[in-house]
Amino acid sequence: MKLVVMGLGQCGGRVADAFARLNKRARARRKVDIILDAFAINTDITDLSGLNTIKADSSHRISIGGQKTHGHGVGKLSEIGADIAKESGDKIIDAVRKTRGFADSDAILLVAGASGGTGSGSIAELTRQLKERYFDKPVYNLIVLPFQQEERTEARTIYNTAVCLKSTYLVADAVFLVDNQRYVNKDITIINNLMDINERLVQPFYNLLCAGEERIAQYVGAKVVDAGDITETLAGWTVLGEGRINISRSAFSFGRSSNFRGRAIEDSRGTRAMDEALGELSLTCDPRDARRGLFLVSAPRDEINMGMLSDVAGSLRMVAPNALIRYGDYPRTKGSLDVAVILSEFTRVQKITNYFNRAIELIKLVKARQGRIEYADRKIEDIFEDIPVLL
Ligand SMILES: Nc1nc2c(ncn2[C@@H]2O[C@H](COP(=O)(O)OP(=O)(O)OP(=O)(O)O)[C@@H](O)[C@H]2O)c(=O)[nH]1
Ligand SMILES: [Mg+2]
Structure with missing residues (x-):
């Protein structure tokens, strides 16, 4: 994009x-x-x-x-x-x-x-x-x-x-x-x-x-996230974040682990990176209030498989059950597995409601000082209308 x-x-x-x-x-x-x-x-x-x-x-x-x-x-x-x-x-x-x-x-x-x-x-x-x-x-x-x-x-x-x-x-x-x-x-x-x-x-x-801009075949994901997916995801209040898990391999190991313990750790990398991305969101919010979401797993090609992608999708669905979720992979990074996540179309964001409420209090105070005390009796929705719009 x-x-x-x-x-x-x-x-x-x-x-x-x-x-x-x-x-x-x-x-x-x-x-x-x-x-x-x-x-x-x-x-x-x-x-x-x-x-x-x-x-x-x-x-x-x-x-x-x-x-x-x-x-x-x-x-x-x-x-x-x-x-x-x-x-x-x-x-x-x-x-x-x-x-x-x-x-x-x-x-x-x-x-x-x-x-x-x-x-x-x-x-x-x-x-x-x-x-x-x-x-x-x-x-x-x-x-x-x-x-x-x-x-x-x-x-x-x-x-x-x-x-x-x-x-x-x-x-x-x-x-x-x-x-x-x-x-x-x-x-x-x-x-x-x-x-x-x-x-x-x-x-x-x-x-x-x-x-979505990659043209070299080896870096194009099995499930590409392109400009269309992103624009379809974005609406209204939106937050984003990214989580990263370092992939350190010893000089003697190639590909995926054959040992069951090693394999289990590898398989959980995607969901751990998703957890981290959700912890790193650009604003504290409740993902249950999001109506749309998108994530992208970027990792070396041999780290990505459909099972892992669906595990990551599952873990996002758990926390954002009301969101339509799009996702894809990007076999590009070296040495790390990154999950970028967007949550969008929030129906409620507490921090924003707080700003509106505090601004309404300030407006009430100013108007009261100007002698317009009837403000005290007005409903909050009516006063919200009094927050000016700069258009
Ligand atoms: N993240 C981040 N926040 C910044 C930066 N510079 C200023 N801020 C924040 O932006 C707000 C102030 O806005 P500014 O961009 O400085 O104001 P302005 O648009 O230049 O407006 P005036 O200076 O009043 O004409 C404050 O909340 C700052 O903390 C920056 O480089 N990065
Ligand atoms: Mg300035």
Whole structure:
């Protein structure tokens, strides 16, 4: 599957940069292209120049809203981010449309941090404009949720996040949710931590996107996962993860173990990698609420067999019994067995409900302060309507 990736704001730009590196790796090691082009769009010029891999010309690092912000960002005011996206949509879409890869891409992925101003405010509006122009191309969003610390210290964090989530859900074909807090590592400094998080959050896409692009027969799976399988899986709230089991063999052993104990350990590798993938999901959620799922087993060819694939499918079905599950294999990796999993079309995500509830509390508080106390008597569904939509 081939994507065009557009990163909005600082977080979005850096994650798009990580996707661009993923493509470098796919090209160098596997001779396939999975990210046909990557863009960063920001109101902050300094952030644009801090990127490493996205091409440095002005049609790949696109500066917007210069008149409103003088190149310094929108300072968390996502309403301004949305206004700027409304004004700059044409400029951005023109830049993207002209690139070599756009026509050949299977989908567009827009990325933003939910709690900031530029990315959070512009992502839904740009998604809407892209969908309007390219109605036959899926447009997905990847939303990065804030750290717990950010939620504690600033009310605006919760409000922006809720507004962004509500807006993006209304327009995108699917919304990948990535929770920064899931990746926290207290031992390293924040910037390294962010770079580290970015590399880790794009990693599950690597095998998933490469698998359907392989043209060399020995690397094509018995059951291929291609762009069609992935687009059929993606709808609404979506999470993903990857688990890895190292396969260490002694220099003297070839192929599979003949010893029963060794064979049992080998046979359980797939399900163990699936367990790990489910433990590494990009957001804590209840898989029973997912309506669709997909997994891909990537391993050396002699590690993959139909029995193992159906065991892995069985273990996913146990935890996600309400999901229609697609799957496939990819005989490509050396030294490890990887399972990448996507769960999609969630009917309920507790963490998102919490953002909405907390934003409603904030809105009530503000309105009450303004003397509109009747808010206290209104039903929650009615107040939900009052969470603004940035479209
Ligand atoms: N995973 C990850 N999160 C990031 C990164 N940079 C910022 N964030 C998170 O993104 C949120 C802030 O969004 P930003 O992208 O900095 O904001 P912006 O879109 O540039 O908007 P303004 O600066 O307000 O104009 C916070 O929750 C940060 O923790 C990054 O490189 N990786
Ligand atoms: Mg910024």
